[in-house]
Amino acid sequence: MALNAQQKSVIQKTLPSERVFFDFSDRSEYTKDATEMIFPPDALFMAETEEELVQAVRLCRQIELPLIIRGAGTGYSGGALAVQGGLLVSIENIDEIKIDTRTKTAVVGPGAITGDIMKAAEKENLFYPPDPASFKESCIGGNLAENAGGLRCKKYGVTKDYVLACRGIDAEGKIIEIDHSSPFGLLDLMIGSEGTLFVFSEITLRLLDLPRPGNTIQAVFDDTVDAASVVAEVTAAGIVPCIMEFMDGDAIACSNRYDPDHRIEEGAAMLLFETDGAAADNETAAIKAVCEKYAATALRLADDSETRENLWQTRRNLSKAVKSAYKSKISEDVCVPPSRLPQLVAYVSRLAKKLPIRVNCYGHAGDGNLHVNFLGQIGDKKENQAITEGVERLFDKTLALEGTLTGEHGIGITKKDYMGREFSPSTMRCMHRLKKCLDPENLVNPGKIFP
Amino acid sequence: MALNAQQKSVIQKTLPSERVFFDFSDRSEYTKDATEMIFPPDALFMAETEEELVQAVRLCRQIELPLIIRGAGTGYSGGALAVQGGLLVSIENIDEIKIDTRTKTAVVGPGAITGDIMKAAEKENLFYPPDPASFKESCIGGNLAENAGGLRCKKYGVTKDYVLACRGIDAEGKIIEIDHSSPFGLLDLMIGSEGTLFVFSEITLRLLDLPRPGNTIQAVFDDTVDAASVVAEVTAAGIVPCIMEFMDGDAIACSNRYDPDHRIEEGAAMLLFETDGAAADNETAAIKAVCEKYAATALRLADDSETRENLWQTRRNLSKAVKSAYKSKISEDVCVPPSRLPQLVAYVSRLAKKLPIRVNCYGHAGDGNLHVNFLGQIGDKKENQAITEGVERLFDKTLALEGTLTGEHGIGITKKDYMGREFSPSTMRCMHRLKKCLDPENLVNPGKIFP
Numbered sequence: 053m054a055l056n057a058q059q060k061s062v063i064q065k066t067l068p069s070e071r072v073f074f075d076f077s078d079r080s081e082y083t084k085d086a087t088e089m090i091f092p093p094d095a096l097f098m099a100e101t102e103e104e105l106v107q108a109v110r111l112c113r114q115i116e117l118p119l120i121i122r123g124a125g126t127g128y129s130g131g132a133l134a135v136q137g138g139l140l141v142s143i144e145n146i147d148e149i150k151i152d153t154r155t156k157t158a159v160v161g162p163g164a165i166t167g168d169i170m171k172a173a174e175k176e177n178l179f180y181p182p183d184p185a186s187f188k189e190s191c192i193g194g195n196l197a198e199n200a201g202g203l204r205c206k207k208y209g210v211t212k213d214y215v216l217a218c219r220g221i222d223a224e225g226k227i228i229e230i231d232h233s234s235p236f237g238l239l240d241l242m243i244g245s246e247g248t249l250f251v252f253s254e255i256t257l258r259l260l261d262l263p264r265p266g267n268t269i270q271a272v273f274d275d276t277v278d279a280a281s282v283v284a285e286v287t288a289a290g291i292v293p294c295i296m297e298f299m300d301g302d303a304i305a306c307s308n309r310y311d312p313d314h315r316i317e318e319g320a321a322m323l324l325f326e327t328d329g330a331a332a333d334n335e336t337a338a339i340k341a342v343c344e345k346y347a348a349t350a351l352r353l354a355d356d357s358e359t360r361e362n363l364w365q366t367r368r369n370l371s372k373a374v375k376s377a378y379k380s381k382i383s384e385d386v387c388v389p390p391s392r393l394p395q396l397v398a399y400v401s402r403l404a405k406k407l408p409i410r411v412n413c414y415g416h417a418g419d420g421n422l423h424v425n426f427l428g429q430i431g432d433k434k435e436n437q438a439i440t441e442g443v444e445r446l447f448d449k450t451l452a453l454e455g456t457l458t459g460e461h462g463i464g465i466t467k468k469d470y471m472g473r474e475f476s477p478s479t480m481r482c483m484h485r486l487k488k489c490l491d492p493e494n495l496v497n498p499g500k501i502f503p
Numbered sequence: 504m505a506l507n508a509q510q511k512s513v514i515q516k517t518l519p520s521e522r523v524f525f526d527f528s529d530r531s532e533y534t535k536d537a538t539e540m541i542f543p544p545d546a547l548f549m550a551e552t553e554e555e556l557v558q559a560v561r562l563c564r565q566i567e568l569p570l571i572i573r574g575a576g577t578g579y580s581g582g583a584l585a586v587q588g589g590l591l592v593s594i595e596n597i598d599e600i601k602i603d604t605r606t607k608t609a610v611v612g613p614g615a616i617t618g619d620i621m622k623a624a625e626k627e628n629l630f631y632p633p634d635p636a637s638f639k640e641s642c643i644g645g646n647l648a649e650n651a652g653g654l655r656c657k658k659y660g661v662t663k664d665y666v667l668a669c670r671g672i673d674a675e676g677k678i679i680e681i682d683h684s685s686p687f688g689l690l691d692l693m694i695g696s697e698g699t700l701f702v703f704s705e706i707t708l709r710l711l712d713l714p715r716p717g718n719t720i721q722a723v724f725d726d727t728v729d730a731a732s733v734v735a736e737v738t739a740a741g742i743v744p745c746i747m748e749f750m751d752g753d754a755i756a757c758s759n760r761y762d763p764d765h766r767i768e769e770g771a772a773m774l775l776f777e778t779d780g781a782a783a784d785n786e787t788a789a790i791k792a793v794c795e796k797y798a799a800t801a802l803r804l805a806d807d808s809e810t811r812e813n814l815w816q817t818r819r820n821l822s823k824a825v826k827s828a829y830k831s832k833i834s835e836d837v838c839v840p841p842s843r844l845p846q847l848v849a850y851v852s853r854l855a856k857k858l859p860i861r862v863n864c865y866g867h868a869g870d871g872n873l874h875v876n877f878l879g880q881i882g883d884k885k886e887n888q889a890i891t892e893g894v895e896r897l898f899d900k901t902l903a904l905e906g907t908l909t910g911e912h913g914i915g916i917t918k919k920d921y922m923g924r925e926f927s928p929s930t931m932r933c934m935h936r937l938k939k940c941l942d943p944e945n946l947v948n949p950g951k952i953f954p
Contacts, residue, residue: 155840155905228929233838233907235914235926235952236700236934237691245687261741290712290781330741331782387684389606454606456684463686475686478679482941483687489940490933501686 054137055094059115063095063139066111071098082140085125085132086186086371087466093120093134097141102219102227102253108141109251109496110225118498121247123163123191126184128383129464131197131246135499143193146253151176156259157216162193162252169257178259181208184460185368193252199244201460203326203367206418207294208260210460212243219254223491227253241486246462247497249490263294266332268360269339271348272319276300276401278346279321280394283417285342286325287390291335293418295326297367300397302404302412303374303425307366310373314366317350323417324367326360370414371423378410378427382439384446384467388455390420399449400424409438421459447473463501471503505588506545510566514546514590517562522549533591536576536583537637537822538917544571544585548592553670553678553704559592560702560947561676569949572698574614574642577635579834580915582648582697586950594644597704602627607710608667613644613703620708629710632659635911636819644703650695652911654777654818657869658745659711661911663694670705674942678704692937697913698948700941714745717783719811720790722799723770727751727852729797730772731845734868736793737776738841742786744869746777748818751848753855753863754825754876758817761824765817768801774868775818777811821865822874829861829878833890835897835918839906841871850900851875860889872910898924914952922954 055063055074063072073096076083083092094117099105112119118138125132134140146161149172156178158169166180166187173180183202184190190200196218201210217231220242228250230238242250273279283296299307299322308315316322323343327335336353343351354360366373375381388396397413400422404411409428415421426442428435447457447470457467457474471480484502487494506514506525514523524547527534534543545568550556563570569589576583585591597612600623607629609620617631617638624631634653635641641651647669652661668682671693679701681689693701724730734747750758750773759766767773774794778786787804794802805811817824826832839847848864851873855862858877866873877893879886898908898921908918908925922931935953938945 155842222929222933226929226932228933229927230930230933233909233925234930234934236696236937237688237694238930238933240688240691243688249687391606456682458684474684476680478673478677479681479685479689481677482673482679482681482689483685485940486687486937489936 059117062115063111066107067097067104071100072096081125082122082142085130086128087130087133089130089133091133091135093140094137095139097139098145099141099143100145102146105141105143105251105253106221106225106227108139109221109223112139112495113225113493116493119495120497121193121251123194124165124189126186126190127194127198127462127464128385129198129246129458129462129466131462131464131497131500132194133465135465144191151178151259153178158257158259160192160255160257162191162196162255164192166190166192166195173259174262177262179262180214180257180259182211182214185371192255196243196252196255197245197247198460198462201416201419201421203295203297203416206296206416207292212240214258215239215243215255216258217256218242218252220250220252222250223493223496246464246500248487248500249496251496263328264330264332266327266329267336268354268363269325269336269343270316270350270352270363271323271343272304272317272350273321273323273346273348274319276321276397277394279323280397282323282342282346282348283393284391286339287418289338289342291338293325293335293339294328295324296416296418297324297414298322298397298417299324299367299370299414300401300412302410303370303414306373306377306412307370310376311366311369314362316366319349324363374412374425374427382426382443383423384443385415385421385423385459385461386446386450386455386457387419387421387459388450388453390418392453392455393417393420393422396422396449396453396455400446403442403445407438407442409435409442411442419459420455465500468501468503471501510568513562513566517558518548518555522551523547532576533573533593536581537579538581538584540581540584542584542586544591545588546590548590549596550592550594551596553597556592556594556702556704557672557676557678559590560672560674563590563946564676564944567944570946571948572644572702574645575616575640577637577641578645578649578913578915579836580649580697580909580913580917582913582915582948582951583645584916586916595642602629602710604629609708609710611643611706611708613642613647613706615643617641617643617646624710625713628713630713631665631708631710633662633665636822643706647694647703647706648696648698649911649913652867652872654746654748654867657747657867658743663691665709666690666694666706667709668707669693669703671701671703673701674944674947697915697951699938699951700947702947714779715781715783717778717780718787719805719814720776720787720794721767721801721803721814722774722794723755723768723801724772724774724797724799725770727772727848728845730774731848733774733793733797734844735842737790738869740789740793742789744776744786744790745779746775747867747869748775748865749773749848749868750775750818750821750865751852751863753861754821754865757824757828757863758821761827762817762820765813767817770800775814825863825876825878833877833894835875835894836866836872836910836912837875837897837901837906837908838870838872838910839901839904841869843904843906844868844871844873847873847900847904847906851897854893854896858889858893860886860893862893870910871906916951919952919954922952
C-alpha cells in the first residue's frame with residue numbers, strides 16, 4: 053500500500069517535516085520489532101508532544117490511513133508493526149518522568165523507558181515493580197498497551213496494577229482522561245488493548261516504598277521434576293519471593309554460550325529466586341533449605357548488588373542468548389495455573405524430543421507463565437512446518453491445562469489466528485462490538501488482535 | 504408506568520406463573536433497597552436458573568420493558584431499584600456454591616450470600632477476603648455489580664481482585680463467558696457496571712489459603728487527630744493490618760445506644776484493627792505500641808474468636824445503629840488518598856457544626872474510604888435542604904483532596920447527578936458509547952449511572 057500523492061502531501065503539510073520520514077533504508081529498526089517480521093510503514097513520524105499525537109490521529113482520519121504507535125519495538129506479538137502500512141508514530145521522544153514523593157506517583161510520557169522510571173523512583177526511595185525482561189529498553193506506553201508482566205509479577209502484580217490514570221487520544225482524535233475510579237473499567241479497557249483503541253499520551257503510575265533488598269538464590273537441578281517440586285513446596289509454605297524464575301537445561305546452555313563470563317552450572321533446570329522486604333532473611337533461609345532438600349547443585353547466594361546483578365544479567369539476556377544460539381526463534385508466552393506448570397514443562401520436553409527442531413523454555417514459575425521457544429530456520433520449509441505444529445500443540449496443551457495463550461506478550465498478529473481456540477464466539481463478538489464502537493473506521497492499529 | 508394488557512399476558516405466558524408477581528403489598532421489600540427509596544416494579548420474577556435469566560432478558564426485549572436484576576437489596580446507591588418500572592428479576596435463589604480445593608476456586612450462583620461463600624471456603628481451609636459490611640446478607644452478584652470493597656480491602660483488595668471468570672447474559676439475551684485473560688478488560692467491564700450492561704449467571708472466584716488468625720485491637724481516642732496520627736504512623740511503619748477501621752464519636756454513641764451489651768468507651772474516635780498471617784503477633788504488638796504512644800483509652804485486645812466477634816459486631820451493625828438512632832440517613836462513601844484522610848475527617852466535623860443536622864462518619868482508614876452520614880428527617884424541607892447542601896460540599900471537598908465520589912457503593916441513582924463533577928466530558932462520552940454499543944435499546948437497568 054503506497055501513499056498516493058495527495059496523502060503524502062497532506063502529511064508533509066500537516067506534520068513538522070524534519071521529523072517525518074518516507075525512506076527506511078537508514079531506519080530499518082522502524083520496520084520491525086522483536087518478532088523479527090518486517091513491515092515497512094508508509095511514513096514515520098517522530099512525535100514530541102501530545103498535541104502532535106492529536107494531529108497525527110486527525111490526519112490519519114482525514115486521509116484514511118492506518119495509524120500505528122511504536123514505543124521501543126521490544127514487543128513479541130507484533131503490536132508495533134505497520135502490517136497494513138500507514139503512518140507509524142514513534143513516541144520514544146515523549147519521555148518525561150516526574151516523580152512526586154508526596155503522592156508516591158510518577159507522571160510519565162508514554163515513551164519513557166521503564167528502567168529509567170525505576171531508576172528515577174529509586175533515587176527517591178520509591179519503587180516501580182513491573183519489570184518485563186526488556187525493561188532497560190522497553191517504553192512504558194508499550195508496557196501499558198500489552199499490560200506487561202515481568203519477573204516480579206507474582207509478588208507485585210503486572211503493569212495495570214500500577215496505573216492510576218492516563219491521558220490518551222481516542223480514534224476520533226479527542227483527548228480522553230481516565231483514572232482508576234472511572235466506571236465501566238475504562239482504565240482496564242485502555243490498558244492491554246494493544247494500541248487498537250487508544251493512543252496513550254500521559255501516564256500516572258503508583259509507586260511503592262522501596263523494599264529492603266534481600267538475596268538472590270541460584271540453584272541448579274539434575275532433574276526438572278526436582279525443580280518443579282521446589283517451586284511447589286516454596287509456594288505451599290506461603291513464601292512469596294519477589295522473583296522465582298525457571299530455566300530449562302537447553303536455555304542454560306544457550307546462556308553459557310552467549311555469556312561465558314557468567315557461566316551457570318549445566319543441569320536439567322535452574323531456579324533463580326529473589327527475596328525482599330521485612331521477611332527477606334527468613335525467606336532466603338527457607339528457600340535455601342528447600343533447594344537443598346531436593347539436591348540442588350551449584351547453590352549460590354548473592355547478597356551484594358554486584359553478584360546479584362551478574363546472576364540477573366543472565367536471565368535478562370536469555371531471550372537474546374537463545375536467539376543468538378539458534379539464529380531465529382518463535383517465542384510463545386503461555387500461562388497455566390501455577391499448580392499445572394510441572395505438567396506443562398514435562399510436555400514441552402516431550403514435544404522437544406518429537407519435533408525435528410529444538411524447543412526450550414524458561415519463565416516465571418510463580419505465576420505459571422512459561423516462555424516456550426521453537427528454534428528453527430524460519431526460511432526452511434520443513435522447520436517452518438515443525439514450528440507451526442509445535443506452536444499448535446503447545447496451545448492445545450495449554451488450554452487443556454486451563455491456561456491462556458498469552459501471559460504478558462499480547463495477541464497482536466502472532467496469536468490472533470488462535471483467538472477462537474481460547475475465547476468463545478460471544479467474547480469475540482463483544483470485542484468486535486467494542487472495537488467498532490470506539491474505532492468505527494478501524495483506523496488505530498488495524499490488523500491486530502482480530503482474526 | 505403500568506404494564507399494558509399485552510405485556511402482562513406475554514409475561515404470564517413466558518415465565519413460570521407461580522414465580523411471577525404483580526402485587527407488592529406483601530412483598531414491599533422488592534420495592535426498595537438500603538437507600539430507603541421506594542420504586543415498585545411492574546412485575547417481579549423469582550428466577551431459579553440461567554436459562555430463566557435468558558428468557559427474562561429476551562422477554563423484556565420483546566415487550567420493550569426495562570429489566571432490573573436484584574440480589575439481596577443491600578445496596579446504597581439504588582442499583583437494584585426499578586426506577587422506571589419494568590421487570591425486576593430476583594436472583595436470590597440462584598445461590599449454589601461449589602468449592603474446588605484443587606484449584607482453590609469457588610463457582611457460585613449470583614444469588615449466593617457472600618458470607619455463605621466465606622463459610623464454605625473456610626470449611627476447606629480457604630479464604631474469600633472481600634467483606635462488605637453487609638456480607639452476611641449481600642449477594643455475590645450484587646458485590647460484583649458494584650465491585651464491593653469491605654473492611655479487609657486495603658490488605659486483600661476488592662471484589663474484582665477475586666473474580667477469575669463469569670458467565671452472563673448480554674442485553675441481546677445471549678450468553679457470554681468472560682475470564683481474566685479476556686482482552687479489552689472485558690471482565691472489568693462486566694464487574695462494576697452496576698447491572699447496566701450484563702446479567703451475571705455464574706461466577707468463578709479465586710480463593711486464598713486461610714491465613715493464621717491474629718488479634719483484634721480496639722482503641723478509643725480523646726482527639727480525632729490522635730487517631731489519624733496512629734493510622735499514619737502504622738501505615739508509615741509498613742504494617743498492613745488486614746483491617747483498620749475508623750469511627751467518630753457520634754458513631755460510637757449511636758452504636759452504644761443500638762447495642763448497649765457491647766458498649767464502646769465514649770471518645771472522639773475509635774480505631775479497630777485486625778491482624779492476620781505469619782507476622783500477626785509482631786504487628787499486633789507494634790500497633791498496640793503506637794496506640795499507647797497517642798494516649799489511647801480503653802485499649803482492648805481480643806485473641807479469642809468470641810471476644811473478637813463481639814468487637815466486630817459493633818462495626819458491622821454500625822450502619823443499622825446510625826439509622827435506628829436518627830430514623831433516616833443519607834450515607835455517602837467518598838474515598839480520598841489515605842494521606843488526605845485526616846483532612847477529610849476534620850472537614851466533616853467542621854461541616855457537622857455548620858449544618859442544622861447531625862453528620863457523622865466511619866470507614867476504612869487504610870484506604871481512605873469514609874462513609875459520611877447526613878442524619879435528618881427526609882420529609883422535612885429544611886433538613887432536606889441541609890442534607891443536599893452537606894452532600895454537595897462533601898463531594899467538592901473530596902474532589903479537591905483528589906478523591907473519588909464513591910469508594911465501593913457505586914453510582915446508581917444516588918450519585919449520577921454528580922458524575923459530571925468527577926469525570927470529564929470525554930470519559931462520560933466514552934461511557935455513553937459503550938452503553939449504547941452493548942445495550943442499544945437501554946433495556947438493562949435503565950436510569951442508572953448516566954445523568
